[in-house]
Amino acid sequence: MTVVIPESRSEWLEERKYGLGASDAAAILGMSPWKSNVELWEEKTGIRAAEDIGDKPYVKYGHDAEPHLRALFALDHPELRVTYESPYKIIRNEDHPFIFATPDGELEELATGRRGGLEVKTTEIQNPGQWAHWKGCIPQQYYCQVC
Secondary structure: OEEEOOOOHHHHHHHHOOOEEHHHHHHHOOOOOOOOHHHHHHHHOOOOOOOOOOOOHHHHHHHHHHHHHHHHHHHHOOOEEEEOOOOOOEEEOOOOOOEEEOOOEEEEEOOOOOEEEEOOOOOOOOOHHHHHHHOOOOOHHHHHHHO
């Protein structure tokens, strides 16, 4: 794996243009409720600018909740070491450097040393139809992301 840590959000957004991140997975597979695979292709090829959603209230809430949710996860899983380096850390696949992820945390199993990533999600369920996507499962768009 190759690690890149841009110094600012604008540098991180620029770096994301040069590959496919985990958050692009649902759009690639046609499972994103927010963006089609054609829109993603247009963004990655420079035909259209990606919308900056960083100031949207639900995105800000999720970002601000991450440290607390990481801490709660760590309390629930004392068998794991939970670490977090930077909101802009990009981990690229060594064999396919255009594939990358920006983890919400990194995990290490204390007994074995096995490593993994932590993905944190928050949501606001506004109607009964949305609950069906969360009840007893991970919504498909997020499942694509963590895979």
